[in-house]
């Protein structure tokens with residue numbers, strides 16, 4: 001059994017849509033125990049949620065990109081995770097990340113890079129997107145990995161779009177494909193399934 005945790009913050013629901021897509025893909029797979037944990041508007045999660053993270057084989061970090069970085073709520077969570085750092089509680093777990101922002105670029109890489117640093121501080125093992133980019137002449141917005149990310153999952157939601165409208169299908173499909181990859185990597189890592 002793979003314990004798969006999706007941990008995220010979302011101010012306005014777009015990143016939550018990505019998180020839900022990942023969770024719903026993972027939870028439907030045999031041999032996967034998936035958990036969806038939302039950081040609240042105060043930057044906090046419950047004690048039960050902390051225990052779920054401690055038990056996870058893989059933690060996916062998710063946040064919108066705000067002013068070129070993860071939200072302050074995510075950072076508050078990350079700072080609070082230092083308690084786990086002292087005890088090496090997350091050492092050798094798999095880690096991965098996703099972010100969503102308004103602009104096609106929008107400096108999303110800074111957010112993913114912060115997640116990588118957080119994972120490295122905890123001694124976790126980072127897993128990138130592992131997918132080719134849709135970057136040829138006939139590429140279209142709804143192709144998978146149209147945003148051409150490699151460090152993790154990137155999605156873009158127009159700032160005037162509701163979460164029901166965005167991120168667009170191609171980004172959600174990228175999230176689904178990424179979830180399958182993470183399950184495959186976790187299966188190999190645990191040598192189960």
Ligand SMILES: Cc1cc2nc3c(=O)[nH]c(=O)nc-3n(C[C@H](O)[C@H](O)[C@H](O)COP(=O)(O)O)c2cc1C
Nearest residue numbers: 010011012013014015064066067068101102103106
């Ligand atoms: C405070 C704030 C800062 C933002 N900074 C950026 C940014 O640096 N780059 C960008 O592309 N979009 C930026 N945006 C747009 C959000 O990333 C975009 O609306 C995103 O879909 C919000 O995700 P959420 O619905 O999960 O909160 C910003 C929005 C807010 C509210």
